[in-house]
Amino acid sequence: MAGEMHAIPSTCSAFPAASTTPGGYPVIQNDTVAPTDTVAPTDTVGRPESLKVLADSLLLGADSLELSTDTLVLSTDTLGLPADTGVRADTAGGLEAKIISKAEQSITYYLKDKYTVLRGNAYIEYLDITLNAEYIRINNVTKEIYARGFTDSLGRYYGRPKMVQAGQEITADSLKYNFDTRRAFAWNSLTAEGEGFIRGGKSKVDEHRVAYIQDGIYTTCNNPSHPHFGIRLYKTKVKENQIITGPANLFIEGIPLPVGVPFGFFPKTQKRASGIIFPSLREDASLGFSAENFGYYLGLSDHFDLSVLGEMYSLGSYGIRASSRYSWRYRFNGNFSFDYLRRKFPNDATGGYSLGKQFNIRWSHSQSNRGTGTNFSANVNAGSSKYYQNTTDFNLQDKARNTLASGINYSKTWLNSPFSLSASANHSQDVSTGQVSIGLPTLSFNVSRITPFDSKNRVGAQKWYHRIGMSYSMQADNRVTTGDSILFSPQTLDKLQTGIRHSIPVSTSFNLFKYFFVSPSFNYNERWYFKSFRKYFDPGVDRLVTDTVSGFQTSRDYSLSLGMNTRIFGMLNFKKGKIKAIRHVITPSIGFSYRPDFGEEKYGYYRYYVNERGERTRYSIFDGTLYGGPAAGVSKSLNFSIDNIIEMKVRAQNDTADGEEDGEKKVKLLDRLSINGGYNFADKLFPLSNINFSGSTTLFEKISMSFNGSFDPYAVIDGQREPIYLLKHNNKLARLTRFSFSVRGSLNSRGEGNTSGQPISPVAGLDPSMQEQLYLVDPNPEAFVDFNLLWSLSFGYSFNFSNPGTYAPGSAGPVKRTTQALDVNGDFSLTPKWKIGFQTSYDFERNEVGSTSLSIFRDLHCWALSFSWIPFGSYRSYSMDLRVNAAVLQDLKLTKRRNYYNF
Secondary structure (H helix, E strand, O other): OOOOOEOOOOOOOOOOOOOEOOOOOEOOOOOOOOOOOOOOOOOOOOOOHHHOOOHHHOEOOOOOOOOOOOEEEEEOOOOOOOEEEEEEOOOOOOOOOOEEEEEOOEEEEEOOOOEEEEEEEEEEEEOOEEEEEEEEEEEOOOOEEEEEOEEOOOOOEEOOOEEEEOOEEEEOOEEEEEOOOOOEEEEEEEEEEOOEEEEEEEEEEOOOOOEEEEEEEEEOOOOOOOOOEEEEEEEEEEOOOEEEEOOEEEEEOOEEEEEEEOOEEEEOOOOOOOEEEOOEEEEEOOOEEEEEEEEEEEOOOOOEEEEEEEEEEOOOOEEEEEEEEEEEOOOEEEEEEEEEEEEEEEOOOOOOEEEEEEEEEEEEEEEOOOOOOEEEEEEEEEEOOOHHHHOOOOOHHHHOOOEEEEEEEEEEEOOOOOEEEEEEEEEEEEOOOOEEEEEEEEEEEEEEEEOOOOOOOOOOOOOOHHHOEEEEEEEEEEEEEEEHHHOOOHHHHHHOEEEEEEEEEEEOOEEEOOOEEEEEEEEEEEEEEEEEEEEEEEOOOOEEEEEEEEEEEEEEEEEEEEEEEOOEEEEEEOOOOOEEEEEEEEEEEEEEEEEOOOOOOOOOOEEEEEOOOOOEEEEEOOOOOOOOOOOOOOEEEEEEEEEEEEEEEEEOOOOOOOOOOOOEEEEEEEEEEEEEEEEEOOOOOOOEOOEEEEEEEEEOOOEEEEEEEEEEOEEEEOOEEEEEEHHHHHOOOOEEEEEEEEEEEEEEOOOOOOOOOOOOOOOOOOOHHHHHHHHHHOOOHHHOOOOOOOEEEEEEEEEEEEOOOOOOOOOOOOOOEEEEEEEEEEEEEEEOOEEEEEEEEEEOOOOEEOOOEEEEEEEEOOEEEEEEEEOOOOOOEEEEEEEEOOHHHOOOEEEEEEOHHHO
């Protein structure tokens, strides 16, 4: 049992002391070798109770047991439990606390020389210190501990000492620690510092936990035997919050490089710290030599920071970026950045230079609702149209961006009530044309559906009138559309459009003859305007003139509708075979709607002007306003639609043919097939609408297919659509005017499908704020590669056909247009360390290859090599980066780029 005294069997002896460790350092430094364990006769009879001693009765610094032997050995008992003991300090010598110790093989007490030796995964604990090693010796006189590992028969060194003090861990070939002075010595130590490691030749830690290291190496490579790179530190002082070094130089694969510093000072803290950000040096064929991303970082608080970065080029270009991140846990978080670029490009035509100034604003904000009913969010991306074309960041998606869009949203829902309010500001910008549309602000107030004729305390079944419900929505918009060059000019206010719209839908529903579901409804709309328009033809200038009339005006319209639908089920069962049944679900619906003619003169929404031919032409006085006006013409429409779903049940492999099943699987053959159309009894020329159809399905749960199109039932004669049914004209039911078909899917080595057909982004799982932080580290998301995925492939094929049939007089005839394109992207691993990615597209109509890029990635353990190439097209370019994986050394990289404007 643990706590009893045992003698070592005669066949055992003390572990031999190794002379050196794998690091080339002595195993025992300035330490006296323990005496050889005395071999005692094997105790076959058993001991008297007088020889049993409890573990806690062994005191450091005092030999309280007078025994004939020099050693007490606690070995593993018959139950396989490790030897364990608690050693207390001498009352005279005085340690501050109890030393807790245990070992898997043995604990040997050398009573005469006052040593304690622990062997076999030894462990001791003292105050805030824990120590693990294969061999630990405790000197009870000098109050020192010494620990080391051992070399096995294959020459491998194992059981290295690992000491943890107040969360700081150090691993070494051998180490020594004094309980009195609180000083430690280590040989060939390894200390973790953030993402990196300091491997020290000889190191000392004093009582203030300050480490002094000689011949150390700082590296982020976790290869213990051969770091692929590092910074050699000849003399280093490591304090709690900083690292101070003497001369240091960089080496790669053991080869020292002529890159070094005479001294270094590095902050070491888990909190944000302000400091200088050093530049990255590059070369650009058009901009010259550059120093990029240099500046200063301000860790203002635990919730807020700010960085100011600049870039300068030898040919006169420069830029500046200010970015900030903020976060309050359980409340909100976000980031903001502002970029300003001044580009000076050489002009080959004139021999001079062309100047360009661009800016960009990004703001992302998200808020935790936490049951308050209030939410605020923002996602802003606004700036100059040419900003992404002139930035040096290698991001093909940004450079090919056609639009910029922003949105700031606030919403409030009153709990336990039907009321809600939302306000937003939005912006959209066409990069190619410079057209900007801004909505500021947009307000919306809503009352969710209420049933005024029903009661919470109702007794009995619900009647049809109990289901009568109504809701209300109000929307107010202010919008202006103009060019980005005159956005802040006074004439922009003249283009401001303002309007308010109210909508009140009233509806109910009930069952008819058990199988039919009937839903009547009434919709009322009202619009408020602050200006309207008047038109007249001016013979003096021979053109139509439009005058703007300021003042408050309103328009109202309403409509009635009645809908009815049911569901029809069809089942086809199979007694034998793998297919068990096929089910067809048909959902037919029919509806009637009525809307009066609000173009009549009594409503005052429409007026007339006399054109150049003397004809009276009707126009709406609200044409050109934000919401427009009520539609002219009476509508009495009968609408119909048929929806279809086809499913199949497949027997499991252990199903029996007679129908006794252990399992089954549902497979959708057709997710949806819909056919719809309408007939307007008030339309005397073309009462029957086009017949539209659409459908979709999924194959193997990985590939999605969809299609849609339209048939025109009327004939086209001499390029004009005539009110004659095609069936009567040439015995054909209808003419196909439009058809679209697409197939999309994604496959990978894990067997996971992605029917959207879009590439799986390495940042897809991150929220916008995390993606922005990742962008600040490296703006190219392709630099983050999943080497565990052997291959992945995403593809999409689209086919579009249009045949309107009509054409203008004098033209060659109707023009049929067909477009089809294929886009493919994916990657595959040549080896566990090499990966190739590609993206391309092909336009079958133009017979040309579209946007194409090729990427090559190489995992170099603690380094990464990436090469991206766009061989042709508007954004032809290439980029090669060799970088350290660790973010703390993100500036340690070699970059070669040639942008699209350099070719």
